[in-house]
Amino acid sequence: MKLLRAERGLSQAKLAELLDVSRQSVIAIETGKYDPSLPLAFKIARVFETSIEKIFEDTENASEAAE
Amino acid sequence: MAGQSVRLANKRYRRDFALTMVVYVVAVIGGAFFLKTFDTPPVWVSALVALASSIPVIFVFVLMGRLLRETDEYTRLRQTEVLLLAGGITLSLCVTWGFLEMAEIVPHITSFWAGPLFFFLMGMVQLGRSLVEKKEIET
Numbered sequence: 012m013k014l015l016r017a018e019r020g021l022s023q024a025k026l027a028e029l030l031d032v033s034r035q036s037v038i039a040i041e042t043g044k045y046d047p048s049l050p051l052a053f054k055i056a057r058v059f060e061t062s063i064e065k066i067f068e069d070t071e072n073a074s075e076a077a078e
Numbered sequence: 079m080a081g082q083s084v085r086l087a088n089k090r091y092r093r094d095f096a097l098t099m100v101v102y103v104v105a106v107i108g109g110a111f112f113l114k115t116f117d118t119p120p121v122w123v124s125a126l127v128a129l130a131s132s133i134p135v136i137f138v139f140v141l142m143g144r145l146l147r148e149t150d151e152y153t154r155l156r157q158t159e160v161l162l163l164a165g166g167i168t169l170s171l172c173v174t175w176g177f178l179e180m181a182e183i184v185p186h187i188t189s190f191w192a193g194p195l196f197f198f199l200m201g202m203v204q205l206g207r208s209l210v211e212k213k214e215i216e217t
Contacts, residue, residue, distance in 0.1 A: 031084055032150070032152065033084055035153065038211070045152050045155070047151070
């Protein structure tokens with residue numbers, strides 16, 4: 012998400028405003044400290060005009076596949 | 079610059095919290111002065127003054143509940159964790175102290191102090207968190 016935000020020249024504060032969340036929420040999602048709910052994930056996808064899968068990795072599935 | 083509704087919710091909470099604290103201070107100080115006007119205040123007057131001081135404190139929890147409903151999901155999670163941590167530590171200390179008190183090992187402490195302890199712990203937890211998060215915020 013951080014990459015997509017940088018590509019679009021959005022600050023964390025601006026993205027927070029677009030998503031109607033606090034800046035701390037954006038920071039927590041970007042640093043992987045917080046996984047957004049499905050409605051918020053869809054909202055993020057809408058802002059970046061892409062699909063959820065292109066923004067968020069299925070880390071659990073990826074680690075299982077690696078094993 | 080957070081989202082519009084989240085920003086409004088936080089603003090509303092801070093404003094109403096400050097107003098509630100003003101009412102609390104007025105009730106405590108005003109109540110103490112009012113009681114001094116009596117040689118021996120009637121029980122109902124003392125009770126009224128005590129309740130007038132506790133109602134703003136109770137109202138703070140109403141405000142916290144409203145903030146939890148109106149804010150974003152991450153803030154809700156964080157606030158809930160803070161409340162649980164502060165509430166858990168406060169109640170654990172109170173229960174432990176209570177048992178020690180019943181065993182006549184420690185002196186009696188009025189239950190009033192549970193409130194200030196809870197709010198102090200909430201503040202400490204939030205302060206600790208914000209210090210950690212400050213390092214993570216991009217410059």
